[in-house]
Amino acid sequence: MGAEEAVIGQKGKSEAKSLNSANRNQGAGRVGFRRMMNRLAHGLFFLATLVGVVVLGILLFDIVNTGWKWVSADLLNNFASRFPEKSGVKAALWGSIWLIAVTAPLTFIFGVGAAIFLEEYAKKNWFSRLIQLNISNLAGVPSIVFGILGLTIFARGMNLGQSVLTGALTMTLLILPIVIVAAREAIASVPSSLRQASYAMGASRWQTISRVVLPYSMPGILTGTILALSRAIGETAPLIMVGAVTFIYFTPGNVFDPFTVLPIQIFTWTGLPKAEFQELAAAGIIVLLAILLTMNALAIFLRNKYQRRDG
Amino acid sequence: MKTAGSVGMDRFRKQRTWRTTWEGIIPKLLLVCALVSVLTTLGIVFTLIVETARFFEEIPFVQFITGTEWTALFSGNQQKFGVLPLISGTLLVTAGAALVAIPLGLAAAIYLSEYAHDRVRRVLKPVLEILAGIPTVVYGFFAFTFVTPLLRGTFFPDMGPFNALSASIVVGIMIIPMIASLSEDAMSSVPRGIREAAYAMGSTRLEVALRVVVPAALSGIIASFVLGISRAIGETMIVTIAAGATPKLTFDPTDSIQTMTAYMVQAASGDISFGSTAYKSIYAVGMTLFVFTMIMNLLAQYISRRFKEEY
Numbered sequence: 001m002g003a004e005e006a007v008i009g010q011k012g013k014s015e016a017k018s019l020n021s022a023n024r025n026q027g028a029g030r031v032g033f034r035r036m037m038n039r040l041a042h043g044l045f046f047l048a049t050l051v052g053v054v055v056l057g058i059l060l061f062d063i064v065n066t067g068w069k070w071v072s073a074d075l076l077n078n079f080a081s082r083f084p085e086k087s088g089v090k091a092a093l094w095g096s097i098w099l100i101a102v103t104a105p106l107t108f109i110f111g112v113g114a115a116i117f118l119e120e121y122a123k124k125n126w127f128s129r130l131i132q133l134n135i136s137n138l139a140g141v142p143s144i145v146f147g148i149l150g151l152t153i154f155a156r157g158m159n160l161g162q163s164v165l166t167g168a169l170t171m172t173l174l175i176l177p178i179v180i181v182a183a184r185e186a187i188a189s190v191p192s193s194l195r196q197a198s199y200a201m202g203a204s205r206w207q208t209i210s211r212v213v214l215p216y217s218m219p220g221i222l223t224g225t226i227l228a229l230s231r232a233i234g235e236t237a238p239l240i241m242v243g244a245v246t247f248i249y250f251t252p253g254n255v256f257d258p259f260t261v262l263p264i265q266i267f268t269w270t271g272l273p274k275a276e277f278q279e280l281a282a283a284g285i286i287v288l289l290a291i292l293l294t295m296n297a298l299a300i301f302l303r304n305k306y307q308r309r310d311g
Numbered sequence: 312m313k314t315a316g317s318v319g320m321d322r323f324r325k326q327r328t329w330r331t332t333w334e335g336i337i338p339k340l341l342l343v344c345a346l347v348s349v350l351t352t353l354g355i356v357f358t359l360i361v362e363t364a365r366f367f368e369e370i371p372f373v374q375f376i377t378g379t380e381w382t383a384l385f386s387g388n389q390q391k392f393g394v395l396p397l398i399s400g401t402l403l404v405t406a407g408a409a410l411v412a413i414p415l416g417l418a419a420a421i422y423l424s425e426y427a428h429d430r431v432r433r434v435l436k437p438v439l440e441i442l443a444g445i446p447t448v449v450y451g452f453f454a455f456t457f458v459t460p461l462l463r464g465t466f467f468p469d470m471g472p473f474n475a476l477s478a479s480i481v482v483g484i485m486i487i488p489m490i491a492s493l494s495e496d497a498m499s500s501v502p503r504g505i506r507e508a509a510y511a512m513g514s515t516r517l518e519v520a521l522r523v524v525v526p527a528a529l530s531g532i533i534a535s536f537v538l539g540i541s542r543a544i545g546e547t548m549i550v551t552i553a554a555g556a557t558p559k560l561t562f563d564p565t566d567s568i569q570t571m572t573a574y575m576v577q578a579a580s581g582d583i584s585f586g587s588t589a590y591k592s593i594y595a596v597g598m599t600l601f602v603f604t605m606i607m608n609l610l611a612q613y614i615s616r617r618f619k620e621e622y
Contacts, residue, residue, distance in 0.1 A: 038515035042426055048418030049427075052491075053438050055484050056445075062457050063449070113344025121338045122345070135348050140538065140608035141601070142545025144572050145355060148597045151579070152358040173351045180348070204330060206337045227444075234446025237547035237572070241579045263448040263548075270452050270552055278456055285449050292444065 063289075067282025075283055079249045080265065084276035089284050092265035094251035095164070095244070096233055096291070099261055102168035103175070103232055108225055110172065111179030112214075115221075118180070119187045120209055139177040146174045147241025155242050162243040165255040170238050175228040182224020186217035219306035226299040230292050236263035262288045359601055362594035369588050375595060381558035381569075383592045384578060392592055394599060396558035400475065400568035401603075404550055407479025407564055408486060408543040413536055415483075416490030420532075423491065424498040425520040436492075443488035451552030454481035459553060473555030473567040481553065482546050486539040493538065497531025498524050530618035534611040541607035545600065547572040571600045 078088025114131075122128035150170030160166045190213050198208040214221075244260050252259045262284055269281035367375070370392045378393015385391075419439070423432055458477040463470050470476070501524050509523045525532065555567030556577050569577075575593050583589045 034515050034518070038517040041517040041520075042422075045418045045422035045426055048415045049422045049435055049491075051415055052419065052442050052484070052487055053435070056438060056442050058457070059445070059449070059453050062453065066456070110344045110347050113341045114348065117338065117341035117345040121341060131345050131349060134352050136612075137605070137608055138348055138352060140541055140604060141355065142547065142572065142604055144545065144547045144575055145359075145597055145601050145604075147579070148575075148594065149351070149355050149358055152362070153354055156585075173347070176348060176351070204334055206334050230444065234444075234448070236446070236448045237551075237576060240576050243579065263446055266448050266452065267548065267552065270448075270455060278452075281452055282456075285452060288446065288449070292446075296444070 060289075063282045063285050066279050067284070067286050070280055070283035071286055075280075075287070080268075084274060084280055087269075087277075087280055089262060089265055089287055091248050091251055092260050092262045092284070093287065095259035096261045096288075098164045098252045098255070098259060099167050099171065100229055100233055102164060102255055103171045104225070104229055106168065106172040107175055107179050107228060111176055111225065111228075112183050112221055114176070114180045115183030115187055116209060116214075119184050120205070120213070135177045135180055139181070142237075143174055143235055144237040144241060146170055147238030149173065150238060150242040160256070162258045163256045164252050164259045166242050167239050167244055167259065167261070168255070170242055171232040171235065174235065174238060175232050178228040178231065179225050182228070183217070183221045186220025186224065187213060189220065190216045219303050223299045223303045226295050226302070230295040230299075233261075233291060233295070234263060234288065236261075236267055239264060240267075262291075355601070359594055359598045362591055363598040366588065366591035366595040369591070370595075379560050381574070383574070383589045384581060384583065390588065392588070392595075394571075394596065396560045397569060397571045397574055397596060398599070399560050399562065400550075400554070400558065401544055401570040401572070401600075403475045403562060403564060403568060404479045404482060404546075404554060404570055405540055405543045407475065408483035408546075409536070409540055411480055411483025412486045412490055412539055412543075416487045416535070416539065417494055417532065419487065419491040420494035420498060421520050421525070424495045425516060425524060439488040439491055442484075443492075445485075447485065447546060447548040448552070450481050450485050451549040454478055454549055454553035467565055470565040471555075471567050473553065473557075474565050475554050475568045476564040478550045478554035479564065482543050482549050485546065485549065486542050489542060490535045490539040493535030494528070494532045497528035497535065500531070501527045530615050533618075534615035537607050537611040537614065541604045541611070544607065545572065545604050547576060551576045571596050571603075575600075 075088045076093060077090055078086055079090050080092070081087045114135075118128060118131065122131070147170065150166055150173075154160050154166040154169050155162060160169075194212050194216060195208055198212045203211070239261055244258070244264055248258060248260055250257075266281045266284040266288065269277045269284060272278070375392055375394050377395065378391060379395050380391040380393045381396045382389060382391045423435060427435065454477045455472075458481055459470075459472060459474065462474075462477055463472075467474075467476070505523055505527060506519055509519045514522070550570045551573040554570060554573060556569050556573065557567045558569040558574065559566060561568065574596055578589060578593050
């Protein structure tokens with residue numbers, strides 16, 4: 001409405017008055033109806049947005065309500081068992097930690113490497129367009145298809161079996177597009193004046209990239225990597241495909257050991273008939289969400305800390 | 312004097328050649344990183360095609376694509392490989408999810424882009440991001456232990472514990488943030504001037520949103536719908552946990568069904584022998600799924616490029 005009045009104001013007061021009164025005579029009812037529709041729509045749009053908030057609230061409440069009584073030191077220190085009261089997530093928790101510990105450096109190296117190549121070295125030709133198109137298409141491939149790839153290439157083809165390494169390599173390929181996109185954005189946001197200053201000092205291309213561009217874009221890259229890893233921690237389907245075992249009673253000792261992860265443990269418990277196991281699944285979800293929350297907090301912390309230094 | 316000078320030059324020259332070599336190697340190493348994504352795509356296509364071709368050596372293509380019974384995990388001669396029930400299951404869940412997610416996601420996008428004050432937006436957007444970051448196995452747990460009992464206790468007392476309805480509602484909720492944020496991006500890129508022109512003509516906020524902003528951003532909005540649908544087609548854990556494991560050619564949402572993804576999980580977590588027809592059927596179903604999502608992704612890219620309004 002403000003914009004409407006401002007424009008009328010420009011036309012001159014007298015003209016505006018005659019316009020206004022003409023409008024009022026013709027369609028006071030219509031304007032009122034249009035305003036009412038606007039208010040009604042405002043309310044409906046707001047309610048639609050709230051649906052997400054409400055569902056999130058119900059979901060969290062339901063899970064905490066169901067699983068909280070099982071959250072204890074025993075849950076973290078016990079292996080899975082037939083007896084709910086003796087069951088815990090130890091193998092799954094350590095499996096998830098192993099998986100992320102191996103996936104993180106792999107995705108970081110390949111993701112940032114690809115991003116630097118595309119932003120700093122690649123010429124704008126059909127080849128870089130192909131890589132780019134390819135990355136955006138990979139991001140839309142269902143995760144379970146990556147599971148098939150991991151099963152065929154890593155588990156069977158390279159004979160790595162149902163090991164931590166198989167899982168980590170599969171996860172790396174799955175989240176690589178996310179890391180590449182985030183790292184490219186971070187690298188592209190480095191002001192060109194910094195690059196030019198570095199070249200002016202006689203630095204070579206790689207010196208400029210490694211000592212100016214990367215340090216400057218590191219907070220953005222790390223944030224993107226951590227968020228991608230938090231996606232990997234919650235993934236279930238691809239790991240089931242590569243054959244991560246459900247009931248195992250030890251923690252992995254090296255990357256060639258079989259493993260399970262929290263989401264698979266949660267999935268298994270959800271499917272068991274006894275009600276106690278579903279409560280355990282909820283407790284497992286609380287542990288999983290706690291890890292995700294920590295990772296997100298870390299990402300936000302990194303972003304804020306380094307942003308302040310630059311500012 | 313002369314010798315000292317030449318030693319200095321030598322060292323300088325050595326350092327220079329070393330650095331030049333290094334500068335030459337770096338782009339090649341980075342290229343390898345960028346090629347990983349291309350190799351991933353090739354790997355996916357190659358493994359799917361090879362194993363699917365082996366599957367079609369045993370089961371005729373026509374029988375696979377037109378058969379109305381899927382009993383791949385039955386023993387011996389009771390096996391039937393007609394993929395239609397899995398496709399209908401997937402489409403049933405996807406259609407339900409779209410019915411939930413498209414209106415709610417679009418309304419949320421309009422609210423966030425056109426109505427919300429900055430302060431409200433700063434609260435609501437992170438909530439939607441959290442909703443997008445929740446692992447799908449958690450959504451599956453929620454569908455199975457909360458939504459299904461809720462529906463059975465209220466509107467559908469005769470519905471079984473596994474049904475397409477609760478799965479599709481929860482898949483819909485899962486893709487709301489994706490549709491909302493992509494549509495909002497499209498709407499925010501509509502130039503301010505066009506909005507202000509409409510306000511100057513006396514339009515209400517609703518009229519500006521529905522008759523100016525939405526039409527101008529339509530290509531991006533439709534693309535977000537298509538991407539959301541593609542995501543729903545590939546969603547695995549929610550449908551595996553909540554929709555059941557009974558492939559059925561039905562369009563009754565209260566029935567227990569099986570989707571393509573859920574079959575792949577069931578087959579991979581069971582103990583079918585490597586090289587059997589059932590084992591190869593995982594790849595054939597994976598190929599079908601891959602083709603479906605790939606068509607949707609390419610369609611989204613085509614829509615957003617072809618029908619983009621240029622300002």
